[in-house]
Amino acid sequence: MHVGVAMFCTDYAIAPTELARALEQRGFESLWLPEHSHIPLSRISPFPQGGDLPKKYYDVMDPFVVLGAAAAVTTRLRIATGICLVPQRDPIQTAKEVATIDQLSRGRFLFGVGAGWNADEMADHGTDFKSRNKVMRERIEAMRAIWTKSKPEYHGEFVDFGPMMTWPKPIQKPHPPVLVGGGMPHGARRALAYGDGWMPHARRPTYRLLDKLPEYRAIEKEAGRTLPVTAFGAEHDPASWAAYRDAGIERIVLSINSEPSDTILPQLDRWATRLADVL
Numbered sequence: 109m110h111v112g113v114a115m116f117c118t119d120y121a122i123a124p125t126e127l128a129r130a131l132e133q134r135g136f137e138s139l140w141l142p143e144h145s146h147i148p149l150s151r152i153s154p155f156p157q158g159g160d161l162p163k164k165y166y167d168v169m170d171p172f173v174v175l176g177a178a179a180a181v182t183t184r185l186r187i188a189t190g191i192c193l194v195p196q197r198d199p200i201q202t203a204k205e206v207a208t209i210d211q212l213s214r215g216r217f218l219f220g221v222g223a224g225w226n227a228d229e230m231a232d233h234g235t236d237f238k239s240r241n242k243v244m245r246e247r248i249e250a251m252r253a254i255w256t257k258s259k260p261e262y263h264g265e266f267v268d269f270g271p272m273m274t275w276p277k278p279i280q281k282p283h284p285p286v287l288v289g290g291g292m293p294h295g296a297r298r299a300l301a302y303g304d305g306w307m308p309h310a311r312r313p314t315y316r317l318l319d320k321l322p323e324y325r326a327i328e329k330e331a332g333r334t335l336p337v338t339a340f341g342a343e344h345d346p347a348s349w350a351a352y353r354d355a356g357i358e359r360i361v362l363s364i365n366s367e368p369s370d371t372i373l374p375q376l377d378r379w380a381t382r383l384a385d386v387l
Contacts, residue, residue: 109353109386112138112361113376114190114340116164117174121366122373124169128178130373132185134380138218139178140190140340140361141171148228156225158313164366172205179213187213190340190361191222191289191307195240196233199247199267200274203254207278215279220307220338221248222289242266245302248286255283287338292320293327300331310339310352310360321355346382353386 113136117124128139147166155161175187187209194202210217223244224230227237235243246264253260255278261271278284288303289295291312299306306324310317317339328334339352342360352360362379364372 109349109357110137110359111349111379111383111386112136112140112186112188112338112359114140114142114361114363115372116142116167116366117169117171118164118167118366119169120167120368122369124174125177125181126369127372128182128185128187130376132182134376135383136185136376136380137359138186138188138361139175140188140218140220141174142168142190143171143193144168144226144229145193145196146229146232147226148232150228152228153226167366172209175209175217176212179209179216182216184216186216186218188218188220188287190220192220193224193230194221194247195223195235195243196230197247199250200254200269200272202247203251204274204276206251206284207255207276210278210280210284211276215284217278217280217284218287219284220287220289222307239266241298245298248302252283252286289340292323296324296327297331299335300328300333303335305336305338305358307338307340310342318351318355344379346379346385349382349386 113131115127131139144165171189178187206219223240230237230240243266246267250262250267253262254274259271259273262269285304287305287307288299289307290298291308295308296306308317336358338359338361339357340361341363342352344362349360364375
C-alpha cells in the first residue's frame with residue numbers, strides 16, 4: 109500500500125518545495141494538493157465538515173503552479189491534485205495543464221478530481237451547482253479526447269468544440285489516472301462509470317470507509333469493473349494503517365495542517381518510521 113500526504117499550501121506553511129523534498133527523502137509515495145480559486149463572502153454553502161470554514165480555504169495556492177515546482181525538485185515522488193475542481197475549470201486549458209505537469213514530472217502525475225461543494229464559488233465560474241456532476245463528466249471526457257487524439261473534438265451538452273490540435277500530450281499512456289472523488293454510493297458509481305480510480309474520504313461524520321467496502325464491492329460487481337481505491341484523510345495513528353492495506357486499499361492519504369517546517373517535519377519523521385509496516 110502507498111502512503112501520501114495532502115496539505116493546503118499557503119504563504120505561512122512549509123514551502124511546498126521543501127515539503128516535496130522531505131516527503132521523497134522519507135519514503136512517502138505522493139503529495140496531494142487541493143484547490144479553491146476563491147471563497148465568496150456570501151458564504152451560502154455550509155462547510156461540509158461543520159463549523160466555520162478554516163482560514164486555509166481562503167489562502168490556498170494554485171495547485172498546478174505548486175505541483176510544477178514540486179516536480180522540479182523531486183525525481184520519484186508522485187504529485188497529485190486532491191482534488192481539482194473540474195466543474196469550475198475550462199477543460200481545454202486544464203487538459204494542457206495536466207499534460208504539462210505530466211511532462212515536467214516525467215509521468216508522475218495523478219489527477220484527482222471532484223465535483224465540489226461550494227455552490228457560491230462555482231456560480232462565479234458560471235456553473236450551475238445542480239449540473240456540476242454532468243459538467244464534470246463531460247469535461248473529463250473532453251480532456252481524455254485532447255490527451256489521446258491528435259485532432260480531438262467533443263460535442264456534448266456542456267462542452268462543445270470542433271477538431272483542434274494541442275500539445276503536449278501526457279507521458280503516461282493513455283493519460284494520467286483520473287481518480288474520481290466522492291462518497292457512497294453516488295461518488296463510487298461516478299468513479300466506476302468514468303474514472304480510473306475511486307478516491308473517497310476515509311472518514312465521514314456518518315461512516316468509515318472500511319465499514320462501507322463490502323457495499324462498494326457489490327457496486328463494483330454490478331458495474332462489471334474494479335478500481336483501485338485511495339482513502340483520503342486517513343487516521344494519523346500508524347496503528348490504523350494496516351487495516352486499509354489488509355482491506356485491499358491501494359493508497360492512503362494523510363491530511364496535514366498548513367503549518368511551518370518546525371511543526372511539519374517532526375510529524376513526517378514520526379510517520380516515516382512506520383511506513384515499512386504497510387508497504
